[in-house]
Amino acid sequence: MKIAILGTGCPKCKQTAEVVRLAVEQTGIEATIHKVEDIQEIVKFKVMMTPAVAVDGQVRISGKVPTVEEVKALLAHGGEA
Known part of the structure; x- marks a missing residue:
């Protein structure tokens, strides 16, 4: 699975990257x-x-910082929302 974090480097984009990293790890x-x-x-x-x-x-x-739980649910369904 390939996950891309799209953003220009703002604090919310960095927070999203950390949330995704945690979700993948967990x-x-x-x-x-x-x-x-x-x-x-x-x-x-x-x-x-x-x-x-x-x-x-x-x-x-898109347009928000997801929670770890939202990302985990997404990953559990093979990337399907």
């Missing part, structure tokens, strides 16, 4: 996490608001 799911901070790359995901979380190329959370 679930034990094998996933690669990378941050996408380049605005041109973020636009390719058609995201209107950051922070956002994309799982395997599909945006699943």
Whole structure:
């Protein structure tokens, strides 16, 4: 599973990255996490608001900092909301 954290590096984006890291750690799911901070790359995901979380190329959370539980639920369903 590939998880992308989309955001320009603001505090909420950093908080989202930490939440996703914790959720992956707690679930034990094998996933690669990378941050996408380049605005041109973020636009390719058609995201209107950051922070956002994309799982395997599909945006699943946008415009808010998710909770660890929200991310864990997302990961448990293979990235499907």
